[in-house]
Amino acid sequence: MRVLSGVQSSGRLHLGNYLGAMKQHIELQDEHECFFFVANYHSLTTVQDAEALRAYTRDVALDYLAFGLDPAKVCLFRQSDIPEVTELAWILSTVTGKGLLERATSYKDKIAKGITPSMGLFNYPLLMAADILIYRSDLVPVGEDQVQHVEMTRQMAGYFNNTVGCEVLKRPQAKLNEAMVVPGIDGQKMSKSYGNTIDLFDPPQQVRKCIMSIKTDSTPLEAPKNPGRCNVFALYKLMAGPDEVNALEERYRTGGMGYGEAKKMLADVVERVLGPARRRRESLAADPDYVEDVLTTSARKARAVAREVMADVRDACGIVTAKDTGC
Numbered sequence: 001m002r003v004l005s006g007v008q009s010s011g012r013l014h015l016g017n018y019l020g021a022m023k024q025h026i027e028l029q030d031e032h033e034c035f036f037f038v039a040n041y042h043s044l045t046t047v048q049d050a051e052a053l054r055a056y057t058r059d060v061a062l063d064y065l066a067f068g069l070d071p072a073k074v075c076l077f078r079q080s081d082i083p084e085v086t087e088l089a090w091i092l093s094t095v096t097g098k099g100l101l102e103r104a105t106s107y108k109d110k111i112a113k114g115i116t117p118s119m120g121l122f123n124y125p126l127l128m129a130a131d132i133l134i135y136r137s138d139l140v141p142v143g144e145d146q147v148q149h150v151e152m153t154r155q156m157a158g159y160f161n162n163t164v165g166c167e168v169l170k171r172p173q174a175k176l177n178e179a180m181v182v183p184g185i186d187g188q189k190m191s192k193s194y195g196n197t198i199d200l201f202d203p204p205q206q207v208r209k210c211i212m213s214i215k216t217d218s219t220p221l222e223a224p225k226n227p228g229r230c231n232v233f234a235l236y237k238l239m240a241g242p243d244e245v246n247a248l249e250e251r252y253r254t255g256g257m258g259y260g261e262a263k264k265m266l267a268d269v270v271e272r273v274l275g276p277a278r279r280r281r282e283s284l285a286a287d288p289d290y291v292e293d294v295l296t297t298s299a300r301k302a303r304a305v306a307r308e309v310m311a312d313v314r315d316a317c318g319i320v321t322a323k324d325t326g327c
């Protein structure tokens with residue numbers, strides 16, 4: 001089974017990115033052949049500062065490695081190291097109706113938030129479909145907001161195959177990341193655009209301070225508290241072990257514990273997860289050649305697959321290229 005997913009490099013990653021996607025990607029590395037990439041061409045739809053884009057791209061790779069992605073098992077590469085992807089996106093655009101893209105809810109959401117409706121933003125699902133189809137991926141682990149894009153990918157594969165009259169492109173399946181709502185410090189879904197994130201690689205004191213500012217209700221210290229309606233508890237449940245969760249739940253229900261104490265306990269478990277990753281990230285960041293090597297070696301493997309599929313695609317639709325253009 002070939003698993004593929006991409007993460008955009010459009011800002012620093014937060015706890016919601018980790019729990020909702022990266023952690024689940026990394027867990028798949030022992031069971032499947034995994035391809036994970038940094039979607040830096042996609043990021044160009046929102047990041048237009050070269051220096052920032054370079055830094056974010058490198059950050060995503062570092063973050064994955066820091067959390068235990070094993071480059072001996074997984075291909076971890078940059079989207080831009082596989083130029084066949086943009087070529088396939090063009091070809092898919094010639095068999096895909098504009099109506100399909102107009103129905104993309106993520107596009108509508110983004111323009112409603114004020115992101116410029118460039119052609120790149122509109123064509124985003126075409127590039128994502130090319131990312132997936134170029135490796136003949138079987139399974140695409142994504143969050144709920146991306147499921148429609150995977151469905152569109154299946155449709156585009158069908159349009160292409162029907163047009164050329166043979167099954168060149170393989171239809172992938174979406175694998176919904178374990179449905180979990182990661183609340184931000186204000187209780188809404190954790191998201192960069194809401195400004196309510198707990199960032200993964202801020203200094204520890206800053207992470208702690210951010211956790212201490214999580215919004216809670218005004219139940220007095222002595223009173224029993226409802227764990228089901230508390231943002232601190234919701235985050236604790238996502239990070240701590242089952243016995244710890246049961247113990248905290250008991251204390252909520254009994255009363256006599258203030259939210260401040262619960263926040264301190266949350267800060268401790270968050271540090272337990274982030275601490276080792278932070279240290280690993282620091283040592284990786286000190287050796288940029290190592291990260292570059294990982295990305296290059298992986299890109300070679302991924303590109304070998306992409307070249308083969310692209311050759312089939314060109315052949316099926318009659319695109320002829322010179323064997324060797326001498327450059």
Ligand code: TRP
Binds near residue numbers: 008039127141
């Ligand atoms: N659109 C995805 C996101 O924002 C990132 C992405 C780009 C992706 N290409 C992909 C995810 C291919 C899965 C497969 O989260």
